[in-house]
Amino acid sequence: MMISAEMLSSFAKVAETLSVGRSAIALKVTKSVVSKRIAQLEAHLGVTLFSRSTRRIVLTSAGELYLEHARRALAELHAAEELLLASRSEIKGPIRITAPVSWGQRVLCKLLPEFLKMHPGIEIELTLADRMVDIAFERFDLALRWSASLPKQDLVSTPIAKIDWLLTASPSYLALQDEPKTPEDLAHHSTLFYWREPSDQWWVMSAGQSQRRIPVKSRYQVDNPEAVLEACLQGLGIAQLPDYLCAQAISDGQLRQMLPGWIQQTRFGNLITALAPPERMRNLRNRLLIDFLSQSEGANLLKQLNL
CATH class of the missing domain: 3.40.190.290 (D-Maltodextrin-Binding Protein; domain 2)
Structure with missing residues (x-):
């Protein structure tokens, strides 16, 4: 038996919700289907992914270890699917972004409406925050951050804008x-x-x-x-x-x-940088947004104002 995308998606959703019932609703299948997929995955791997009781379900240490890899595999599958479909259909789906508060308010929030008009099938969820974020744990697709304060995570970075x-x-x-x-x-x-x-x-x-x-x-x-x-x-x-x-x-x-x-x-650096795990950086929606922001922010603001 091969591991299927359905097994991985069921596992990832239960790990997120800690509920077979809520996961079944989100995946639009029955509870028994979700339970069967997880049982098949556990049997194939030879480990117990969840600790179950009458009141709750929690990840085991093996489940926590496997979750990151499962999410990465699902992201790779979604990215590959998008690339194949992009040439013959509208690009659709959400992008979860976090950005610094001031730059987000002054610059990013003025650019995103234009991007959304260009791609009506894309949805954006924006969180403005100056704190350090855990991109993988908080499920962000992209983090836009100052270049001198990048988190120590296994991430791919792309410069977006130069700031003087x-x-x-x-x-x-x-x-x-x-x-x-x-x-x-x-x-x-x-x-x-x-x-x-x-x-x-x-x-x-x-x-x-x-x-x-x-x-x-x-x-x-x-x-x-x-x-x-x-x-x-x-x-x-x-x-x-x-x-x-x-x-x-x-x-x-x-x-x-x-x-x-x-x-x-300054301690912040002079670049705004886009960060994402490698598999999310290859996501077509994310690449479209990064390219759009890079081109929009490419012109020096001071030159625009003749300073």
Whole structure:
């Protein structure tokens, strides 16, 4: 007896729901069919995948070990099926995405409607979160993350967008303080910090072969760049901000860029990267979205605004 896709899908669904009944409903078969498929799979493998009692069903250690491989095999089968069907039918199905909150709100949410109009059969479920995610455990198809904070998992990465970090302040702040002419001048200014760890109160920047690591005095530390932008606009100090967040304000004269010859090196990196397990990266829906985002974000935002 060969292992079938139906056995694997029944096993994966019961592992997800921990219920034969709910799995049967989701798979549109009877409970007896689900139970038979799992029994056949266990017999073929020679192991017990679930520990059963009158009240509950849980994965055994062997079941937990096998689950990841079963999900990967199912994803490979679905990807192969999509590739074969793509040339003669509309591409359909869901994509579960997670992205950083600020970039997601400011950039991604403006791009996804266009993608969905191009592919009416595709559905998107978007979760905006700055926390580290376990892509496999949380069942995401794609994670869009800063390049310097990638999770340590067996994932394939693809760059999506280049982000420039700019040193900015409002005209009202600079009317009261001398504009910094060198990186060292920043040590004497009030700074606004996009912060996650207290030890991060240093700004690093480079120009050619020269690099500076400047200790900064932060009046305001917050883990959301939107809040940093608002404080900067109100004249509380100097901030390092990503271009998608501050470029329009610079273009409108609400903010001024300082030390433009120096590249800001933040703990987040300067790329937004798409991450996925290898089998999901080959999924046609995911590839379509990655290609769309890469092309949409390819043009430099600062050049668009003539900065």
